[in-house]
Amino acid sequence: MSGIAPPPPVVQRHRVSTHDNPYATNGHAPAPAPAPPAPAPAKPNHARLTWHRDVREYLPSILRRFLGYREAGTKAPFAPLPFPPFSWIARLPLKYEVWLLSFVGSFVGIALIEIVMIAGFPDEGMIMIVASFGASAVLSFATIDSPLAQPRHLVGGQVVSALAGVAVTRLFRHASGYRLDETTVSGGLGHVVWINGALAMAAALLAMQVTGTTHPPGGATALIASVLPAGVAMSWRLVYIVLISGLLMLGWAMIINNVGRRRYPTYWLSGDVVFVKATHDRVTRDELHMAAVEGRSDGFAQMDRIMSNPVPEDEKLSRRSMGSLRSFASRSQRGRTPRSRSPTTQDASRMAAVEGRNDRFAQMDRALSQ
Numbered sequence: 001m002s003g004i005a006p007p008p009p010v011v012q013r014h015r016v017s018t019h020d021n022p023y024a025t026n027g028h029a030p031a032p033a034p035a036p037p038a039p040a041p042a043k044p045n046h047a048r049l050t051w052h053r054d055v056r057e058y059l060p061s062i063l064r065r066f067l068g069y070r071e072a073g074t075k076a077p078f079a080p081l082p083f084p085p086f087s088w089i090a091r092l093p094l095k096y097e098v099w100l101l102s103f104v105g106s107f108v109g110i111a112l113i114e115i116v117m118i119a120g121f122p123d124e125g126m127i128m129i130v131a132s133f134g135a136s137a138v139l140s141f142a143t144i145d146s147p148l149a150q151p152r153h154l155v156g157g158q159v160v161s162a163l164a165g166v167a168v169t170r171l172f173r174h175a176s177g178y179r180l181d182e183t184t185v186s187g188g189l190g191h192v193v194w195i196n197g198a199l200a201m202a203a204a205l206l207a208m209q210v211t212g213t214t215h216p217p218g219g220a221t222a223l224i225a226s227v228l229p230a231g232v233a234m235s236w237r238l239v240y241i242v243l244i245s246g247l248l249m250l251g252w253a254m255i256i257n258n259v260g261r262r263r264y265p266t267y268w269l270s271g272d273v274v275f276v277k278a279t280h281d282r283v284t285r286d287e288l289h290m291a292a293v294e295g296r297s298d299g300f301a302q303m304d305r306i307m308s309n310p311v312p313e314d315e316k317l318s319r320r321s322m323g324s325l326r327s328f329a330s331r332s333q334r335g336r337t338p339r340s341r342s343p344t345t346q347d348a349s350r351m352a353a354v355e356g357r358n359d360r361f362a363q364m365d366r367a368l369s370q
Helices: 061-066 086-091 094-120 133-141 151-172 193-211 217-227 229-234 237-256 285-294 298-308 319-332 343-355 359-369
Strands: none
Touching: 094 133, 094 237, 133 151, 133 217, 133 237, 151 193, 151 217, 151 237, 193 217, 217 229, 217 237, 229 237
16 A cells, blocks of 8 residues: 555644633634724813013012012022112121111101101091001011011901901990990990900901901901990091001001012012012021021021931032031930921920020021031
8 A cells, every 4th residue: 555645744723712812713813902092182271370470570670679579589688779878788787687677667667657647637536546557567577578467468457357347346336235435344244345346356357367368466456446435436437547557557668678688578469379489499597597587487497408408519508517507406406316306396496486586596507607
């Protein structure tokens, strides 16, 4: 049977399991890959309309200075006015400049309001000055970087509080048990004046919070309008007297706070939209002194960042000063881990900031000078 050819070899085909390859089929081409999902339609951009340029840039240089504008790239402490006697201010330590201008500013500001009231409203039953403006002067001439001292709060908070105080008082004056005395008298709880005063102040606080014009002296203005006989007698006239007084103090604050190395106001309407105070990562000794004298707490935060974080060579604090500062930080933070602050030290720092003390800044200053 040698002439018979052998049968052709059987080709063993490997059957691919569809469990291993879901796109494989028996003897057919693999199924195409699924198409990628269609991109979602782009959402319309509804960005809030904001100012891209500070409108004060277009004003004359002397005018925009007194409106609180400073050139881009500059930071506090700024240069004083370039002519005597204001140019001499740069020779003084910064804290003495702040003390001097705060004294002059508050004296002239209060005197200016009193003069206008006496000369402009004689024999009209007006009070010489609304007493709450003494507290406004502290904010407007001493802690000028505080949001509570900015124009929106200084003028708006006072006027809103006066409106709330007068409105509540006029309602209570129609009550049968209303009786206003110069001083406390026996049986005074039977009258409704004490309720009037408490409600007027609370209403003024609520109104300031709603309008974003919180100004602590405004609470005193509401009380003057509700429990002080002279303020109650003025009724709605108290509102425009408060408005005039606020504008006078604001105008003078814009002058005296801008002749030296400070600036005012920091912003006019909103601190996060327009007329914003630029933030800086670098810190100098004068800035720390400024924060200490004005009772601000940002100086402490900057100091803690310096103590905890290394800085590049181009920082204003030299490496030698940084070494002394770290040595001081290690001695002052003994007994606790880096980057942590004990509750006692944190509370002490906040207390020092609130009270305007500069003891920690003095310690830091000595460390920088070693």
